[in-house]
Amino acid sequence: MARIVLLQLATALIVAVLAGLVSDTSAAYSALAGGVCCAVPNAFFALRLYVGTKRVDGASPVTFFIGEFVKIAMTLALMGAVVIWYPGVNWAAFVIAFILVLKSYFILLFKQRP
Template sequence: MHKAVLLQLGATLLATAIAAVFFGLRGALSAASGGLACVLPSWFFVWRLTAMTRRKGTASVAAFVAGELVKLASIVGLLGLVLVLYPDVHWGALLIGLILALKANLFAFLVKT
């Protein structure tokens, strides 16, 4: 699961670079905000599951589902926080960063460990 989060981070950096070229600093900040709104909750979710597995030996299905629900709520909350703290957000760049970070998980299965 760590490679999925690293791929999300890489996709966020790629989206930030692309947005910086096409939309300038405002777009780069927006793309980074959208991507990090997805990466940070995913990282905490993986960290929590890893800690549970080391402590108990296995993670339960209920813990996984509850953690996924908290992760989704955190993503929505962070996106709301971005809108409050950065009202000059570039919507296209934010969506590019968010979508690339979310879709990076699909490529995690293609990467050999």
């Protein structure tokens, strides 16, 4: 799970740099915000699942569903914070970065393990 979270954070940074090179700093900040809105809740979700597996009775489906609900709520809260605190957001860069970070785990599906 840590590899997926690190890959998502790296993807957010790469997309932000590319958006800054293609457009302006507003696009770079917007892309970074979009990537963070996706990667940070996923990191907390992965941490919650990891901690749940270390309990004596193990992880339960309830732990998963509560964690997923918290992840969705955190994603919406972060998006709301971006809308409130960054009025000059470049929505194209924000949404593209969010989608790319969200789907970046596909890269790990094709990586061969020794």
